[in-house]
Amino acid sequence: MTEPEKSRPVAEPGxxxxxxxxxVPALSSAPAAAEAPLLEVAxxxxxxxxxxxxxxxxxxxxxxxxxxxxxxxxxGESGCGKSTLARVLxxxxxxxxxxxxxxxxxxxxxRGKELLTWRRRVQMVFQDPFGSxxxxxxxxxxxxxxxxxxxxxxxxxxxxxxxxxxxEMVGLRASDARRYPQEFSGGQRQRxxxxxxxxxxxxxxxxxxxxxxxxxxxxAQVLNLLTDLQARLGVSYVFISHxxxxxxxxxxxxxxxxxxxxxxxGPTEQVFDRPRHPYTAALMSAAPxxxxxxxxxxxxxxxxxxxxxxxxxxxxCRFRTRCWRAQDxxxxxxxxxxxxxxxxxxxxxxxxxxxxxxxxx
Amino acid sequence: MNPVLEVDRLAVDIRTPAGTVRAVREVSFxxxxxxxxxxxGESGCGKSMTAQAIVxxxxxxxHVAGGEVRLDGTDxxxxxxxxxxxxxxxxxxxxxxxxxxxxNPIQTVGAQLAxxxxxxxxxxxxxxxxxxxxxxxxxxxxxxxxxxGAYPHQxxxxxxxxxxxxxxxxxHPKVLLADEPTTALDVxxxxxxxxxxxxxxxxxxxxxxxxxxxxxxxxEQADHVAVMYAGGIVETGRVADVFAKPRHPYTRGLLDSxxxxVARGTNLxxxxxxxxxxxxxxxxxxxxxxxxxxxxxxxxxxxxLAEAGQGRMSACHxxxxxxxx
Numbered sequence: 001m002t003e004p005e006k007s008r009p010v011a012e013p014g015x016x017x018x019x020x021x022x023x024v025p026a027l028s029s030a031p032a033a034a035e036a037p038l039l040e041v042a043x044x045x046x047x048x049x050x051x052x053x054x055x056x057x058x059x060x061x062x063x064x065x066x067x068x069x070x071x072x073x074x075x076g077e078s079g080c081g082k083s084t085l086a087r088v089l090x091x092x093x094x095x096x097x098x099x100x101x102x103x104x105x106x107x108x109x110x111r112g113k114e115l116l117t118w119r120r121r122v123q124m125v126f127q128d129p130f131g132s133x134x135x136x137x138x139x140x141x142x143x144x145x146x147x148x149x150x151x152x153x154x155x156x157x158x159x160x161x162x163x164x165x166x167x168e169m170v171g172l173r174a175s176d177a178r179r180y181p182q183e184f185s186g187g188q189r190q191r192x193x194x195x196x197x198x199x200x201x202x203x204x205x206x207x208x209x210x211x212x213x214x215x216x217x218x219x220a221q222v223l224n225l226l227t228d229l230q231a232r233l234g235v236s237y238v239f240i241s242h243x244x245x246x247x248x249x250x251x252x253x254x255x256x257x258x259x260x261x262x263x264x265x266g267p268t269e270q271v272f273d274r275p276r277h278p279y280t281a282a283l284m285s286a287a288p289x290x291x292x293x294x295x296x297x298x299x300x301x302x303x304x305x306x307x308x309x310x311x312x313x314x315x316x317c318r319f320r321t322r323c324w325r326a327q328d329x330x331x332x333x334x335x336x337x338x339x340x341x342x343x344x345x346x347x348x349x350x351x352x353x354x355x356x357x358x359x360x361x
Numbered sequence: 362m363n364p365v366l367e368v369d370r371l372a373v374d375i376r377t378p379a380g381t382v383r384a385v386r387e388v389s390f391x392x393x394x395x396x397x398x399x400x401x402g403e404s405g406c407g408k409s410m411t412a413q414a415i416v417x418x419x420x421x422x423x424h425v426a427g428g429e430v431r432l433d434g435t436d437x438x439x440x441x442x443x444x445x446x447x448x449x450x451x452x453x454x455x456x457x458x459x460x461x462x463x464x465n466p467i468q469t470v471g472a473q474l475a476x477x478x479x480x481x482x483x484x485x486x487x488x489x490x491x492x493x494x495x496x497x498x499x500x501x502x503x504x505x506x507x508x509x510g511a512y513p514h515q516x517x518x519x520x521x522x523x524x525x526x527x528x529x530x531x532x533h534p535k536v537l538l539a540d541e542p543t544t545a546l547d548v549x550x551x552x553x554x555x556x557x558x559x560x561x562x563x564x565x566x567x568x569x570x571x572x573x574x575x576x577x578x579x580x581e582q583a584d585h586v587a588v589m590y591a592g593g594i595v596e597t598g599r600v601a602d603v604f605a606k607p608r609h610p611y612t613r614g615l616l617d618s619x620x621x622x623v624a625r626g627t628n629l630x631x632x633x634x635x636x637x638x639x640x641x642x643x644x645x646x647x648x649x650x651x652x653x654x655x656x657x658x659x660x661x662x663x664x665x666l667a668e669a670g671q672g673r674m675s676a677c678h679x680x681x682x683x684x685x686x
Binding site: 223228248289291307 | 517519520549551553556574577580600604614617618619620628629630631633635651
């Protein structure tokens with residue numbers, strides 16, 4: 001899902017804070033909401049109808065919170081609902097149930113100009129730096145295209161200058177403006193995609209596997225760029241990735257998803273060092289580790305089977321069919337996402353959470 | 362013990378609209394039975410091309426331009442096609458990354474898995490089918506007898522990869538090449554597949570050549586590693602030695618690029634620039650334009666892959682500078 005696609009202005013959301021230059025008028029429609037988190041998702045569910053009149057429940061009561069300037073890592077395997085959640089954040093999908101709030105305002109209730117303003121505030125960086133850029137537009141047009149929809153943001157006369165600034169901000173040269181995407185390497189294209197996302201001065205950038213298509217040596221450059229931009233601009237990231245070492249590096253907090261639900265959430269160190277949900281522990285132990293010191297090989301929790309179909313998810317706890325701790329109650333009652341005593345910010349949805357940390361390294 | 366497979370100065374050329382380019386140059390390595398050698402490199406470094414040249418499945422635009430591939434001492438590149446085909450299965454076998462395109466979509470998996478037994482062992486339809494079901498069971502397909510009549514699209518990604526592995530090991534190959542066998546799979550399934558490959562390697566005493574871009578997979582699975590860059594091997598050695606103290610600046614750069622110990626919010630060390638286009642590989646050392654150690658000699662002379670300590674080789678004029686710190 002979340003097909004990378006260019007040149008559909010409506011699907012290019014986001015608003016903006018005047019990032020680095022004064023060219024962008026500040027427009028915050030919710031000035032009083034200083035206390036509310038930047039972004040809040042509560043109890044959001046979303047189903048899709050698929051062939052045979054069946055319902056695919058992609059999201060099932062998802063809660064999420066994002067503060068200004070922080071990075072939330074979203075981890076999970078294919079089909080867990082990460083991308084649907086991203087589409088909800090981008091207002092591309094309307095949830096069936098639950099609430100979404102940006103600074104206390106429901107963006108789904110907005111219409112017309114107000115909606116347009118809101119859309120600028122959440123931007124997206126796609127996984128595929130090849131498919132997500134229009135091959136027939138020059139770099140400058142790719143970056144400037146969002147301004148054709150958001151007309152008042154950057155005066156026409158200043159657009160060339162602003163494009164040059166954005167190119168330099170992401171580590172490209174101003175002279176690259178006239179080049180086409182196919183003249184850039186994969187890493188450079190991803191930089192271009194980031195520049196386009198920044199063009200509207202967003203508060204939130206949803207990064208959907210932003211480095212997984214890149215080579216390792218280039219991946220580090222792009223991660224560094226994202227980190228630097230956050231320090232400079234104060235932008236928040238929702239960082240979707242299957243690569244746990246990348247998430248550990250960039251995220252302040254992590255939410256782990258399994259079959260449409262958040263099974264564990266908390267500060268990155270706590271979740272990685274002391275996973276409480278068996279799925280989180282298994283996921284982390286399954287990821288190969290770069291450590292060749294003798295005796296470094298650790299216990300691996302090898303899960304049986306694969307993720308069940310979201311068309312026919314298990315009752316109760318969605319993970320119970322693969323869980324080595326499951327008991328009868330797990331089939332009957334979905335466990336709520338509850339914080340632990342010692343770590344109030346660290347919550348897990350499990351009837352039998354792990355007490356002792358399972359050694360992960 | 363002698364190596365079962367020796368690759369000696371292998372070269373592969375590709376014809377492109379802009380002229381012929383050398384995609385694999387002077388690649389040499391060897392692997393013993395029961396051992397795993399990792400070919401490590403980023404996209405376009407020539408690792409998959411090397412694997413395809415070894416098994417004789419190069420794309421029509423590519424051809425072997427030199428070198429030898431010796432299986433038990435016999436150069437397979439000079440064998441007549443019919444003889445070479447007979448090696449496909451019992452001699453050399455390959456597992457591809459993309460299981461959906463590697464399997465025939467309009468034939469049941471049972472029939473596909475029976476084919477090697479029908480052709481190489483001339484078994485009857487029924488007997489071959491029986492072997493196919495055993496094989497499915499061995500690689501962990503639930504209810505193999507019932508599932509033998511199903512088509513590839515009816516299996517999940519992980520199960521398809523198991524089927525592909527089953528097909529590759531059906532005739533107990535002497536050398537099994539696995540080209541990014543888990544890249545398309547989820548982490549928990551990846552771990553299962555690597556476990557299966559490892560078990561099969563030990564069980565059948567196969568030499569396993571693992572082609573991957575993933576350093577952590579190499580660290581966990583391989584005994585030896587050959588690091589490739591821009592078509593050539595830049596460093597070889599035991600994984601534990603190479604990863605602990607790399608003796609080529611490219612290997613060092615790769616290891617430094619892995620997010621790991623570095624504190625959050627601080628910058629990762631990265632390698633500047635990106636891998637070269639094969640049409641414009643720098644003169645001398647291909648890595649010099651991105652290398653912190655490069656000097657004039659690197660532009661003039663291509664460093665040969667030469668001994669760099671016990672059981673290790675490096676293609677760098679300055680490897681000693683890395684060994685010192």
